[in-house]
Amino acid sequence: MSARILVVDDTELNLKMVGSILQKDGYEVITARNGFEALEIIKTSPPVLAILDVMMPDMDGYTLCQLLRQTLTTAKIPIIILTALSGVDDKIKAFDSGADDFLAKPFEPPELRARIKVLLRRVSESETVQSDIVAGKVIAVFSLRGGAGVSMLSSNLAASLSQIWGNPAVLVDLAFMNGQSALLMDLPLRNTWADVGRSPANEIDIDLINSVLLRHGAGVHVLASPRRPEDAEGITAEHVNRTIGLLRTFYHYIVLDLPHDFSETTLTGLDNADQILLMLAPETASVRCAANAMETFAQLNYPPERTTLILNWPFKGKGLPRAGIESALKKQIDVVIPYAGEAVVASIMYGKPSALQTPLDPLGAFLEDLAYLYSKEDHKQNPPENAGEGLKRVKERARTR
Ligand SMILES: Nc1ncnc2c1ncn2[C@@H]1O[C@H](COP(=O)(O)OP(=O)(O)O)[C@@H](O)[C@H]1O
Numbered sequence: 001m002s003a004r005i006l007v008v009d010d011t012e013l014n015l016k017m018v019g020s021i022l023q024k025d026g027y028e029v030i031t032a033r034n035g036f037e038a039l040e041i042i043k044t045s046p047p048v049l050a051i052l053d054v055m056m057p058d059m060d061g062y063t064l065c066q067l068l069r070q071t072l073t074t075a076k077i078p079i080i081i082l083t084a085l086s087g088v089d090d091k092i093k094a095f096d097s098g099a100d101d102f103l104a105k106p107f108e109p110p111e112l113r114a115r116i117k118v119l120l121r122r123v124s125e126s127e128t129v130q131s132d133i134v135a136g137k138v139i140a141v142f143s144l145r146g147g148a149g150v151s152m153l154s155s156n157l158a159a160s161l162s163q164i165w166g167n168p169a170v171l172v173d174l175a176f177m178n179g180q181s182a183l184l185m186d187l188p189l190r191n192t193w194a195d196v197g198r199s200p201a202n203e204i205d206i207d208l209i210n211s212v213l214l215r216h217g218a219g220v221h222v223l224a225s226p227r228r229p230e231d232a233e234g235i236t237a238e239h240v241n242r243t244i245g246l247l248r249t250f251y252h253y254i255v256l257d258l259p260h261d262f263s264e265t266t267l268t269g270l271d272n273a274d275q276i277l278l279m280l281a282p283e284t285a286s287v288r289c290a291a292n293a294m295e296t297f298a299q300l301n302y303p304p305e306r307t308t309l310i311l312n313w314p315f316k317g318k319g320l321p322r323a324g325i326e327s328a329l330k331k332q333i334d335v336v337i338p339y340a341g342e343a344v345v346a347s348i349m350y351g352k353p354s355a356l357q358t359p360l361d362p363l364g365a366f367l368e369d370l371a372y373l374y375s376k377e378d379h380k381q382n383p384p385e386n387a388g389e390g391l392k393r394v395k396e397r398a399r400t401r
Protein backbone atom coordinates (compact mmCIF):
# COMPACT_ATOMS: atom_id res chain seq x y z
CA MET A 1 0.00 0.00 0.00
CA SER A 2 1.34 3.40 -0.86
CA ALA A 3 1.89 6.03 1.83
CA ARG A 4 -1.05 8.38 2.28
CA ILE A 5 -0.58 12.13 2.29
CA LEU A 6 -3.26 14.62 3.30
CA VAL A 7 -3.43 17.94 1.49
CA VAL A 8 -5.59 20.68 2.97
CA ASP A 9 -6.31 23.74 0.88
CA ASP A 10 -9.45 25.77 0.14
CA THR A 11 -8.44 26.35 -3.49
CA GLU A 12 -9.29 23.55 -5.87
CA LEU A 13 -6.43 24.42 -8.20
CA ASN A 14 -3.84 24.11 -5.43
CA LEU A 15 -5.25 20.74 -4.38
CA LYS A 16 -4.97 19.51 -7.95
CA MET A 17 -1.45 20.81 -8.42
CA VAL A 18 0.00 19.38 -5.24
CA GLY A 19 -2.05 16.22 -5.64
CA SER A 20 -0.72 15.48 -9.10
CA ILE A 21 2.90 15.93 -8.02
CA LEU A 22 2.43 13.52 -5.15
CA GLN A 23 0.52 10.98 -7.18
CA LYS A 24 3.31 10.91 -9.73
CA ASP A 25 5.64 9.95 -6.91
CA GLY A 26 3.40 7.06 -5.97
CA TYR A 27 1.75 8.54 -2.88
CA GLU A 28 -1.93 8.09 -2.17
CA VAL A 29 -3.42 11.58 -1.90
CA ILE A 30 -6.42 12.55 0.21
CA THR A 31 -7.69 16.10 0.22
CA ALA A 32 -9.73 18.37 2.47
CA ARG A 33 -11.06 21.83 1.71
CA ASN A 34 -11.00 23.13 5.26
CA GLY A 35 -9.76 22.30 8.75
CA PHE A 36 -12.94 20.62 9.94
CA GLU A 37 -13.07 18.34 6.93
CA ALA A 38 -9.40 17.51 7.53
CA LEU A 39 -10.04 16.52 11.15
CA GLU A 40 -12.89 14.24 10.04
CA ILE A 41 -10.88 12.58 7.27
CA ILE A 42 -7.91 11.95 9.54
CA LYS A 43 -10.07 9.92 11.92
CA THR A 44 -10.82 7.30 9.29
CA SER A 45 -7.76 7.61 7.03
CA PRO A 46 -4.72 8.62 9.07
CA PRO A 47 -2.03 10.03 6.75
CA VAL A 48 1.75 9.61 7.11
CA LEU A 49 2.20 13.31 6.41
CA ALA A 50 0.02 16.44 6.05
CA ILE A 51 0.46 19.52 3.89
CA LEU A 52 -1.53 22.51 5.11
CA ASP A 53 -2.44 25.79 3.52
CA VAL A 54 -2.63 28.73 5.95
CA MET A 55 -5.32 31.08 4.72
CA MET A 56 -8.55 29.13 4.78
CA PRO A 57 -12.02 30.17 5.92
CA ASP A 58 -13.28 29.05 9.39
CA MET A 59 -10.02 27.59 10.62
CA ASP A 60 -6.59 28.67 9.45
CA GLY A 61 -3.70 26.28 8.89
CA TYR A 62 -1.90 27.30 12.08
CA THR A 63 -4.91 26.43 14.20
CA LEU A 64 -5.36 23.13 12.41
CA CYS A 65 -1.69 22.37 12.93
CA GLN A 66 -2.03 23.09 16.66
CA LEU A 67 -5.09 20.88 16.95
CA LEU A 68 -3.28 18.00 15.27
CA ARG A 69 -0.33 18.39 17.62
CA GLN A 70 -2.57 18.36 20.68
CA THR A 71 -4.36 15.17 19.76
CA LEU A 72 -2.48 12.09 20.79
CA THR A 73 -3.32 10.08 17.68
CA THR A 74 -2.18 12.83 15.31
CA ALA A 75 0.54 14.47 17.40
CA LYS A 76 3.37 12.85 15.49
CA ILE A 77 2.21 13.34 11.90
CA PRO A 78 4.84 15.39 10.05
CA ILE A 79 3.31 18.67 8.87
CA ILE A 80 4.43 20.96 6.08
CA ILE A 81 2.89 24.42 5.90
CA LEU A 82 2.55 25.43 2.27
CA THR A 83 1.46 29.01 1.93
CA ALA A 84 1.47 32.18 -0.12
CA LEU A 85 2.58 34.01 3.03
CA SER A 86 6.33 34.10 2.99
CA GLY A 87 7.44 36.55 5.68
CA VAL A 88 9.73 35.54 8.52
CA ASP A 89 6.85 36.11 10.94
CA ASP A 90 4.71 33.65 9.01
CA LYS A 91 7.44 31.06 9.15
CA ILE A 92 7.89 31.51 12.87
CA LYS A 93 4.16 31.26 13.39
CA ALA A 94 4.15 27.99 11.46
CA PHE A 95 6.89 26.48 13.60
CA ASP A 96 5.29 27.81 16.78
CA SER A 97 2.07 26.06 15.91
CA GLY A 98 3.99 22.81 15.61
CA ALA A 99 4.79 22.50 11.90
CA ASP A 100 7.89 20.54 10.89
CA ASP A 101 8.57 22.44 7.70
CA PHE A 102 7.52 25.48 5.72
CA LEU A 103 7.37 26.07 1.99
CA ALA A 104 6.25 29.31 0.30
CA LYS A 105 4.08 29.37 -2.80
CA PRO A 106 4.91 29.40 -5.64
CA PHE A 107 7.21 26.44 -5.11
CA GLU A 108 9.26 24.14 -7.30
CA PRO A 109 7.93 20.56 -7.33
CA PRO A 110 11.38 19.00 -6.74
CA GLU A 111 11.74 21.05 -3.57
CA LEU A 112 8.41 19.81 -2.22
CA ARG A 113 9.42 16.25 -3.07
CA ALA A 114 12.74 16.60 -1.29
CA ARG A 115 11.17 18.04 1.83
CA ILE A 116 8.56 15.27 2.02
CA LYS A 117 11.28 12.65 1.65
CA VAL A 118 13.38 14.13 4.45
CA LEU A 119 10.42 14.31 6.83
CA LEU A 120 9.29 10.76 6.14
CA ARG A 121 12.82 9.46 6.58
CA ARG A 122 13.11 11.24 9.91
CA VAL A 123 9.85 9.68 11.09
CA SER A 124 10.87 6.16 10.20
CA GLU A 125 14.22 6.67 11.95
CA SER A 126 12.62 8.00 15.11
CA GLU A 127 10.11 5.16 15.09
CA THR A 128 12.92 2.66 15.41
CA VAL A 129 14.57 4.73 18.13
CA GLN A 130 11.34 5.35 20.01
CA SER A 131 10.20 1.76 20.18
CA ASP A 132 9.85 2.35 23.91
CA ILE A 133 6.60 4.24 23.38
CA VAL A 134 4.05 2.00 25.03
CA ALA A 135 0.34 1.39 24.75
CA GLY A 136 -0.56 1.68 28.41
CA LYS A 137 -3.52 -0.08 29.96
CA VAL A 138 -5.85 2.10 31.99
CA ILE A 139 -7.51 0.35 34.93
CA ALA A 140 -10.22 2.39 36.68
CA VAL A 141 -11.27 1.42 40.19
CA PHE A 142 -14.70 2.76 41.01
CA SER A 143 -17.65 2.66 43.38
CA LEU A 144 -20.51 5.12 43.75
CA ARG A 145 -20.44 4.47 47.49
CA GLY A 146 -17.49 5.36 49.65
CA GLY A 147 -15.76 2.86 51.88
CA ALA A 148 -15.95 -0.06 49.45
CA GLY A 149 -12.17 -0.21 49.20
CA VAL A 150 -11.46 1.73 46.00
CA SER A 151 -8.37 3.46 47.36
CA MET A 152 -7.15 0.30 49.07
CA LEU A 153 -7.38 -1.68 45.83
CA SER A 154 -6.06 0.97 43.45
CA SER A 155 -2.96 1.72 45.52
CA ASN A 156 -2.24 -1.99 45.90
CA LEU A 157 -2.73 -2.67 42.20
CA ALA A 158 -0.35 0.09 41.19
CA ALA A 159 2.23 -1.17 43.68
CA SER A 160 1.86 -4.79 42.54
CA LEU A 161 1.93 -4.01 38.84
CA SER A 162 5.26 -2.27 39.21
CA GLN A 163 6.63 -5.12 41.33
CA ILE A 164 5.45 -7.73 38.83
CA TRP A 165 6.59 -6.14 35.59
CA GLY A 166 9.68 -4.31 36.80
CA ASN A 167 8.50 -0.98 35.41
CA PRO A 168 6.92 1.95 37.21
CA ALA A 169 3.13 1.96 37.24
CA VAL A 170 1.27 5.19 37.78
CA LEU A 171 -1.50 5.77 40.31
CA VAL A 172 -3.75 8.67 39.34
CA ASP A 173 -5.93 10.07 42.10
CA LEU A 174 -9.03 11.59 40.55
CA ALA A 175 -10.75 12.16 43.91
CA PHE A 176 -9.93 15.86 43.74
CA MET A 177 -12.00 16.81 46.79
CA ASN A 178 -10.55 14.36 49.29
CA GLY A 179 -8.21 11.88 47.61
CA GLN A 180 -5.55 10.36 49.83
CA SER A 181 -3.47 8.28 47.43
CA ALA A 182 -0.24 10.01 48.34
CA LEU A 183 -0.94 9.41 52.01
CA LEU A 184 -1.64 5.73 51.34
CA MET A 185 1.79 5.54 49.76
CA ASP A 186 3.41 7.63 52.49
CA LEU A 187 4.52 10.27 50.02
CA PRO A 188 4.92 13.95 50.93
CA LEU A 189 2.59 16.14 48.84
CA ARG A 190 5.24 18.08 46.99
CA ASN A 191 3.20 18.41 43.79
CA THR A 192 -0.38 17.59 42.94
CA TRP A 193 -3.08 17.81 40.29
CA ALA A 194 -3.41 21.48 41.31
CA ASP A 195 -0.15 22.11 39.42
CA VAL A 196 -1.60 20.46 36.34
CA GLY A 197 -4.83 22.47 36.70
CA ARG A 198 -2.89 25.73 36.67
CA SER A 199 -1.70 25.07 33.12
CA PRO A 200 -4.09 25.49 30.17
CA ALA A 201 -5.21 21.97 29.23
CA ASN A 202 -3.78 22.18 25.73
CA GLU A 203 -0.33 23.00 27.09
CA ILE A 204 -0.01 19.94 29.29
CA ASP A 205 2.98 17.96 28.12
CA ILE A 206 5.00 15.08 29.47
CA ASP A 207 7.55 17.43 31.05
CA LEU A 208 4.83 19.01 33.15
CA ILE A 209 3.44 15.61 34.15
CA ASN A 210 6.93 14.38 35.01
CA SER A 211 7.54 17.37 37.23
CA VAL A 212 4.30 16.77 39.11
CA LEU A 213 4.44 13.01 39.69
CA LEU A 214 5.49 11.81 43.14
CA ARG A 215 7.83 8.84 43.04
CA HIS A 216 7.65 5.98 45.47
CA GLY A 217 10.76 3.87 45.98
CA ALA A 218 8.91 0.72 44.98
CA GLY A 219 8.28 2.02 41.48
CA VAL A 220 4.84 3.58 41.90
CA HIS A 221 4.47 7.08 40.54
CA VAL A 222 1.55 9.02 41.96
CA LEU A 223 -0.42 11.92 40.53
CA ALA A 224 -1.88 13.11 43.82
CA SER A 225 -5.05 15.05 44.40
CA PRO A 226 -4.75 18.67 45.57
CA ARG A 227 -3.97 19.53 49.17
CA ARG A 228 -7.21 21.47 49.61
CA PRO A 229 -10.51 21.09 47.73
CA GLU A 230 -10.38 24.69 46.48
CA ASP A 231 -7.09 23.94 44.71
CA ALA A 232 -8.97 21.63 42.36
CA GLU A 233 -10.84 24.52 40.75
CA GLY A 234 -8.85 24.68 37.51
CA ILE A 235 -8.89 20.95 36.73
CA THR A 236 -11.26 20.19 33.87
CA ALA A 237 -12.29 17.05 32.02
CA GLU A 238 -9.92 18.14 29.27
CA HIS A 239 -7.02 18.23 31.74
CA VAL A 240 -7.86 14.70 32.79
CA ASN A 241 -8.27 13.47 29.25
CA ARG A 242 -5.00 14.89 28.04
CA THR A 243 -3.08 13.73 31.09
CA ILE A 244 -4.28 10.15 30.84
CA GLY A 245 -3.58 10.18 27.11
CA LEU A 246 0.00 11.25 27.73
CA LEU A 247 0.57 8.83 30.61
CA ARG A 248 -0.62 6.04 28.34
CA THR A 249 2.30 6.54 25.99
CA PHE A 250 4.87 6.38 28.80
CA TYR A 251 3.53 3.87 31.34
CA HIS A 252 2.35 0.33 30.80
CA TYR A 253 -0.19 0.63 33.59
CA ILE A 254 -2.26 3.58 34.70
CA VAL A 255 -4.47 2.90 37.72
CA LEU A 256 -7.23 5.41 38.48
CA ASP A 257 -8.44 5.93 42.04
CA LEU A 258 -11.86 7.42 41.32
CA PRO A 259 -14.19 9.37 43.59
CA HIS A 260 -17.72 8.22 44.33
CA ASP A 261 -19.58 10.37 41.83
CA PHE A 262 -20.27 10.84 38.14
CA SER A 263 -18.66 14.25 37.77
CA GLU A 264 -17.26 15.17 34.40
CA THR A 265 -13.71 14.41 35.42
CA THR A 266 -14.75 11.03 36.83
CA LEU A 267 -16.58 10.21 33.59
CA THR A 268 -13.49 11.18 31.62
CA GLY A 269 -11.50 8.70 33.69
CA LEU A 270 -14.09 5.98 33.08
CA ASP A 271 -14.27 6.77 29.35
CA ASN A 272 -10.52 6.30 29.12
CA ALA A 273 -10.50 3.01 31.00
CA ASP A 274 -9.69 -0.26 29.29
CA GLN A 275 -11.05 -2.02 32.32
CA ILE A 276 -13.36 -0.81 35.09
CA LEU A 277 -13.17 -2.58 38.42
CA LEU A 278 -16.53 -1.83 39.99
CA MET A 279 -16.27 -2.41 43.72
CA LEU A 280 -18.96 -3.08 46.25
CA ALA A 281 -19.24 -4.17 49.85
CA PRO A 282 -21.77 -6.79 50.95
CA GLU A 283 -24.38 -4.32 52.20
CA THR A 284 -27.62 -3.05 50.65
CA ALA A 285 -26.58 0.54 49.93
CA SER A 286 -23.43 -0.63 48.23
CA VAL A 287 -25.35 -3.07 46.02
CA ARG A 288 -27.81 -0.33 45.11
CA CYS A 289 -24.93 1.96 44.14
CA ALA A 290 -23.35 -0.77 42.02
CA ALA A 291 -26.68 -1.28 40.23
CA ASN A 292 -26.90 2.46 39.52
CA ALA A 293 -23.36 2.55 38.25
CA MET A 294 -23.97 -0.39 35.91
CA GLU A 295 -27.10 1.27 34.59
CA THR A 296 -25.14 4.42 33.81
CA PHE A 297 -22.38 2.41 32.12
CA ALA A 298 -25.05 0.80 29.91
CA GLN A 299 -26.45 4.22 29.02
CA LEU A 300 -22.95 5.34 28.11
CA ASN A 301 -22.69 2.29 25.84
CA TYR A 302 -19.69 0.86 27.64
CA PRO A 303 -19.24 -2.70 26.42
CA PRO A 304 -20.37 -5.01 29.28
CA GLU A 305 -17.04 -6.84 29.32
CA ARG A 306 -15.25 -3.64 30.27
CA THR A 307 -16.71 -3.84 33.77
CA THR A 308 -15.58 -6.39 36.33
CA LEU A 309 -17.46 -6.74 39.61
CA ILE A 310 -15.36 -7.01 42.75
CA LEU A 311 -16.95 -7.79 46.08
CA ASN A 312 -14.80 -6.51 48.92
CA TRP A 313 -15.29 -7.18 52.63
CA PRO A 314 -14.12 -3.99 54.36
CA PHE A 315 -15.88 -5.07 57.56
CA LYS A 316 -16.01 -8.13 59.75
CA GLY A 317 -19.04 -10.30 60.44
CA LYS A 318 -22.35 -10.60 58.65
CA GLY A 319 -22.93 -9.34 55.13
CA LEU A 320 -25.19 -10.05 52.17
CA PRO A 321 -24.53 -13.42 50.51
CA ARG A 322 -22.72 -13.41 47.16
CA ALA A 323 -25.47 -15.28 45.32
CA GLY A 324 -28.09 -12.76 46.44
CA ILE A 325 -25.96 -9.86 45.23
CA GLU A 326 -25.36 -11.54 41.89
CA SER A 327 -29.04 -12.13 41.28
CA ALA A 328 -29.89 -8.55 42.30
CA LEU A 329 -27.28 -7.18 39.91
CA LYS A 330 -27.84 -9.82 37.22
CA LYS A 331 -24.08 -10.06 36.89
CA GLN A 332 -21.44 -12.43 38.13
CA ILE A 333 -19.06 -11.28 40.79
CA ASP A 334 -15.61 -11.96 39.39
CA VAL A 335 -13.52 -11.61 42.51
CA VAL A 336 -14.15 -11.62 46.26
CA ILE A 337 -11.59 -9.85 48.46
CA PRO A 338 -11.83 -11.25 51.98
CA TYR A 339 -11.87 -9.11 55.11
CA ALA A 340 -8.26 -8.69 56.08
CA GLY A 341 -8.64 -6.87 59.37
CA GLU A 342 -5.45 -5.73 60.96
CA ALA A 343 -3.37 -6.19 57.84
CA VAL A 344 -5.16 -3.41 55.97
CA VAL A 345 -5.49 -1.15 58.97
CA ALA A 346 -1.76 -1.40 59.59
CA SER A 347 -0.96 -0.80 55.93
CA ILE A 348 -3.13 2.32 55.96
CA MET A 349 -1.65 3.58 59.21
CA TYR A 350 1.91 3.27 57.95
CA GLY A 351 1.18 4.27 54.37
CA LYS A 352 2.40 0.99 52.98
CA PRO A 353 0.11 -0.97 50.65
CA SER A 354 -0.27 -4.57 51.77
CA ALA A 355 1.11 -5.78 48.49
CA LEU A 356 4.39 -3.98 49.18
CA GLN A 357 4.68 -4.48 52.89
CA THR A 358 3.79 -8.13 52.99
CA PRO A 359 3.60 -9.68 49.54
CA LEU A 360 3.83 -13.08 51.17
CA ASP A 361 0.95 -12.54 53.59
CA PRO A 362 -2.48 -13.68 52.43
CA LEU A 363 -3.89 -10.24 51.50
CA GLY A 364 -0.67 -8.99 49.89
CA ALA A 365 -0.37 -12.19 47.89
CA PHE A 366 -4.03 -12.08 46.93
CA LEU A 367 -3.76 -8.52 45.64
CA GLU A 368 -0.56 -9.30 43.78
CA ASP A 369 -2.28 -12.21 42.01
CA LEU A 370 -5.16 -9.89 41.19
CA ALA A 371 -2.77 -7.38 39.64
CA TYR A 372 -1.38 -10.17 37.46
CA LEU A 373 -4.90 -11.17 36.44
CA TYR A 374 -5.59 -7.63 35.15
CA SER A 375 -2.22 -7.25 33.44
CA LYS A 376 -1.88 -6.79 29.70
CA GLU A 377 -2.25 -10.00 27.71
CA ASP A 378 0.96 -9.40 25.77
CA HIS A 379 2.83 -9.07 29.06
CA LYS A 380 1.44 -12.36 30.30
CA GLN A 381 2.30 -14.09 27.06
CA ASN A 382 5.73 -12.55 26.55
CA PRO A 383 6.98 -11.35 29.94
CA PRO A 384 9.57 -8.59 29.54
CA GLU A 385 13.16 -9.56 30.36
CA ASN A 386 13.34 -7.12 33.24
CA ALA A 387 10.16 -8.41 34.95
CA GLY A 388 10.32 -8.05 38.73
CA GLU A 389 10.32 -10.29 41.79
CA GLY A 390 6.54 -10.05 41.90
CA LEU A 391 6.24 -12.14 38.75
CA LYS A 392 8.29 -14.93 40.33
CA ARG A 393 6.00 -14.91 43.36
CA VAL A 394 2.87 -14.99 41.19
CA LYS A 395 4.23 -17.91 39.14
CA GLU A 396 5.32 -19.80 42.22
CA ARG A 397 1.90 -19.45 43.83
CA ALA A 398 0.19 -20.56 40.62
CA ARG A 399 2.45 -23.63 40.51
CA THR A 400 1.71 -24.73 44.06
CA ARG A 401 -2.02 -24.03 43.95
N1 LIG B 1 -10.58 -6.23 52.49
C1 LIG B 1 -10.49 -5.37 53.50
N2 LIG B 1 -10.24 -5.79 54.76
C2 LIG B 1 -10.15 -4.93 55.78
N3 LIG B 1 -10.29 -3.60 55.69
C3 LIG B 1 -10.55 -3.10 54.47
C4 LIG B 1 -10.65 -3.94 53.32
N4 LIG B 1 -10.90 -3.15 52.26
C5 LIG B 1 -10.93 -1.89 52.70
N5 LIG B 1 -10.73 -1.84 54.03
C6 LIG B 1 -10.76 -0.63 54.88
O1 LIG B 1 -11.97 0.05 54.61
C7 LIG B 1 -11.79 1.46 54.63
C8 LIG B 1 -12.31 2.07 53.34
O2 LIG B 1 -11.44 1.71 52.27
P1 LIG B 1 -11.04 2.74 51.13
O3 LIG B 1 -10.12 2.04 50.23
O4 LIG B 1 -10.60 4.02 51.72
O5 LIG B 1 -12.46 2.94 50.43
P2 LIG B 1 -12.90 3.97 49.30
O6 LIG B 1 -11.71 4.51 48.64
O7 LIG B 1 -13.76 3.14 48.39
O8 LIG B 1 -13.72 5.01 50.00
C9 LIG B 1 -10.31 1.69 54.85
O9 LIG B 1 -10.09 2.01 56.20
C10 LIG B 1 -9.69 0.36 54.51
O10 LIG B 1 -8.58 0.12 55.30
Ligand SMILES: [Mg+2]
Nearest residue numbers: 150151152175
Ligand atom coordinates in the same frame (compact mmCIF):
# COMPACT_ATOMS: atom_id res chain seq x y z
MG1 LIG C 1 -11.03 6.51 48.37
